[in-house]
Amino acid sequence: MILTAGSSGTKRLPPWLRRNIPVLSESSRIEGTIKKHHLHTICHEGLCPNRAECYSRGKVTFMMLGDICTRGCRFCSVGKGKPEKPDEGEPARIAAAARELGLNHVIVTSVTRDDLPDGGARLYARMIGELRKLDSPPVVEVLVPDFGGNRTALDTVLEASPDIFSHNLETVRRLYPEIRRGADYDRSLRLLNEAKKRNREVKTKSSFMLGLGETREEILEALEDLRATGCDFLALGQYLRPGREQVPVREYISPESFSVLEERGYDIGFLEVTAGPLVRSSYQENRLDALSMGNSGAPDNDARRNAR
Numbered sequence: 001m002i003l004t005a006g007s008s009g010t011k012r013l014p015p016w017l018r019r020n021i022p023v024l025s026e027s028s029r030i031e032g033t034i035k036k037h038h039l040h041t042i043c044h045e046g047l048c049p050n051r052a053e054c055y056s057r058g059k060v061t062f063m064m065l066g067d068i069c070t071r072g073c074r075f076c077s078v079g080k081g082k083p084e085k086p087d088e089g090e091p092a093r094i095a096a097a098a099r100e101l102g103l104n105h106v107i108v109t110s111v112t113r114d115d116l117p118d119g120g121a122r123l124y125a126r127m128i129g130e131l132r133k134l135d136s137p138p139v140v141e142v143l144v145p146d147f148g149g150n151r152t153a154l155d156t157v158l159e160a161s162p163d164i165f166s167h168n169l170e171t172v173r174r175l176y177p178e179i180r181r182g183a184d185y186d187r188s189l190r191l192l193n194e195a196k197k198r199n200r201e202v203k204t205k206s207s208f209m210l211g212l213g214e215t216r217e218e219i220l221e222a223l224e225d226l227r228a229t230g231c232d233f234l235a236l237g238q239y240l241r242p243g244r245e246q247v248p249v250r251e252y253i254s255p256e257s258f259s260v261l262e263e264r265g266y267d268i269g270f271l272e273v274t275a276g277p278l279v280r281s282s283y284q285e286n287r288l289d290a291l292s293m294g295n296s297g298a299p300d301n302d303a304r305r306n307a308r
C-alpha cells in the first residue's frame with residue numbers, strides 16, 4: 001500500500017514520505033497480544049505512520065490510563081473528553097504482554113489525566129515495578145505527560161527508577177497556545193530539568209515535530225532549551241496530519257534539513273539524536289539501550305555520527 005498524502009492531508013506527500021507499508025496482518029502477533037490483555041497503544045490511538053513497520057519488528061508503545069485525554073493538542077488524534085476511572089490491573093497486564101512479546105525495551109506512555117490528583121503517577125510507578133519483576137527485566141522507558149507540574153507525581157515516577165524518562169516538548173514555544181492547549185512550554189522544560197536533578201542516573205529524552213509552521217531559529221532555540229535541561233536523547237520528526245480534525249501540515253521538511261539538525265544536536269551535546277521525516281519519539285528505540293544502561297562500550301558521538 002502506498003501511503004498517499006495521509007487520507008486527510010492537503011499537500012501532496014513529498015517522495016521521501018512515500019513508501020510501501022507492510023500489511024498489518026503480518027504483525028497480528030502484537031495486535032493479538034494487545035487485544036488479549038485489553039491494552040491500548042499510542043501506535044494505534046495516535047494513528048502512527050510507522051505502526052505496521054514497528055509491529056512487524058515486534059515493537060510497540062503501550063498507552064496507559066485509558067484512551068481518553070483531558071487535554072486537546074491540535075496535532076493529536078487520541079480521544080478527548082471525560083476519562084473513565086484508571087484501571088488498577090493495567091500495570092500487571094502491560095508486564096504480562098511485554099513478557100509474552102519478549103520485549104527487551106518497553107516504552108509506556110499515557111494520556112494526560114488532569115482529573116487525577118497525581119496525574120496517574122502511582123500507576124506509572126507500579127507499572128515500572130511490574131516490569132522489573134520479569135525474569136529478564138527490559139529497558140524501561142516512560143514517556144510521561146507533564147503531570148500539571150506536580151513535583152510529588154514526578155518523584156513518584158522517578159523513585160521507581162525508569163531507565164529513560166521521556167517527556168515530549170512537541171513543538172516550539174510560539175506555537176504552544178495554538179497547538180498544545182493546556183500545556184506550558186516552560187513547565188515541560190522544568191519537568192525534564194527536575195527529573196535530571198532528582199536522579200542523575202536516569203537518562204532523559206524529548207522529541208518534537210517539525211512542519212507545524214515553526215521557523216529555523218525557533219527550532220534551534222528549542223534544541224538549546226532542551227539541552228539546557230540536561231536532556232540526553234532527542235528525536236525530531238515530520239508532523240503528519242492524522243485526520244481532518246487535526247491541524248494541517250504547514251511544511252514538509254527535507255531529509256537533508258533533518259540531517260543538519262541532527263548534527264546541530266550532537267554539536268550542542270545531546271548523547272543521541274534521531275532525526276528524520278518518519279522519526280517518532282519511540283522509533284528505533286534500541287539505539288538507546290546501550291547508552292541508557294550506562295554502557296561505556298557505547299560508541300562516542302563521533303563514532304555514532306560516522307556510523308550513520
Ligand code: SF4
Pocket residue numbers: 069070071072073076077078110111112145
Ligand atoms: S496530551 Fe496532547 S498529545 Fe498527549 S494524548 Fe493528550 S491530546 Fe494527545
